[in-house]
Amino acid sequence: MLNFSSIWSSQGNGGSDVLPVLRLSYHYLHPELKKCFAYCAIFPQGYLFRKKSLVRLWMAEGFIKESQEGEEMEMIGAKYFRELVSGSLFQWSSYHHSFVMHDHIHEVAESVAGETCFRLEDHAEKCKLCQKTARARHLSYNCGIKKFEAFHGGESLRTFLPLPRYLPYGESSETNNVHLNWLPKLRVLSLNGYYITKLPHSIGDLKHLRYLDLSMTGITCLPKEVCLLYNLQTLILKDCSRLERLPSKIGNLTYLRYLKITSALLEGMPAGLKELKSFKH
Template identity: 40%
Template structure:
């Protein structure tokens, strides 16, 4: 083996600082429009001290600003003078966060649950924001569309960046941006089971970390205000569980987001899950469960249900039609699933349905029920088409009218 030479990255020289700032701060990539703004901009660029992330963040902040007064406020801000000692937060990033609208601040702070180097997906994060009540639907935008707009706003401010490691759908936060998220979230968000406290609202964990943390149940009992309990996974990382963990009932009753996923040794969900009246997001990806308790149909606020890769799953709750606010149902790679519950057409908020199983018996929904699901989009896999009763039944599904499928 040969030693690999260490390359120490140097700060950008002044000319390169200005070129990068100009590219991010001006609509056409040029500062020729206003000499006064250009002069202020050169001083702001110098305050970034040759750090590319700082230059991009502050440039993106100013991109939509044409007011000389606003530019001057940024230049004269006392945040430039704050010490980084003990926080590691760049002044430019503090400024970027300060000028975020309040609705983006809480979405960004929520991302404190992501560890450094964690690659997250846009669609998943939007569903988590939605479950926490951060997204408000309007007459012209669905909650998902609002979330997509918020997400792209954070990308445009260089707080999120596309990952170069995986597919284009993956995003990551720079380590210093991750530090900022954890700093502004304070005690409300954590990516470690070890640091749960009485103020914790959002926590994430890796399933294989259970056995490394003693007294997990005691730690969870402290978190009276816990709203998100989210399982994470790294690409290629093992998820072997060494012991079962019992989540305190008092905590479960307040959750908006519950994610167990593969690696948990849970084989059956308790009937008491039907009492989690605030739950909006349930992810049991890859668990060895054969079915869900019918009490889950009492969760009238449930928006997202993820059951993908539950290889033993052979049935869905019979009263599933009662989940009137369900928007996303993921059941791909559930090869033992025999049929869809009756009255699936009543789930008229449904946007994501990854699979529909046609059964030749009358015990499940017929394919014609798809007609009423007018908001479906994305991919839909229809299994056992040979069981469709008649051409009229197939025609009634009106798949050709679903423009976003």
């Protein structure tokens, strides 16, 4: 892999001399790294991300699998991440101990991702939603979406990822009408920042779901159908200040590896958590 730290000063006019070199570096990445790198086109330019959070998304998408030698997915993902950092495809940002992609590198990620990644970045693009999601696999957005029926025709979506930090004030997606039957193949579902007080029972139909983020929502409990998400790896409940309890059968989530809960009103944790062999304490 080429290292680009020494060539940013020779970008030429608008970076046109650098882009072919960047594409060449992508060409020589391992197939697994190509998928991980292209996936980052789901983020806007200048988006700050953290290593562990991105690795969990890669895991949920199936880009990382445990090795035959028993090396855990988190370790493999961290190794992939270090390779992309060492090649200067990811750059360290001192802001909140995070990382960022240089704009030109982000352009390469967008190019190789093609139509598999779709970012909805303003209200004017909402008219393209049905057309784009019919081909997209991974969707992110930073403007309010209040009607989930807008995703009708996007049955092949694997990722539904709002980016709350980019939502303008007053544009939070306030809805309790979360209809998930349009999105049967989801692996990553985030409702982070949605003003919802409950999840529909249909959450249990998302059999492929591996990553569920309900942070900063108004939910008071999780429906028992959450315990039917047998492939779930990551469950994030940060700043759920009204959350009172977890389902008693959460121990059924045998693949659950990561559970993050903050600012909740929980009286205790279900005993079944102790029985989860994959759980990372």
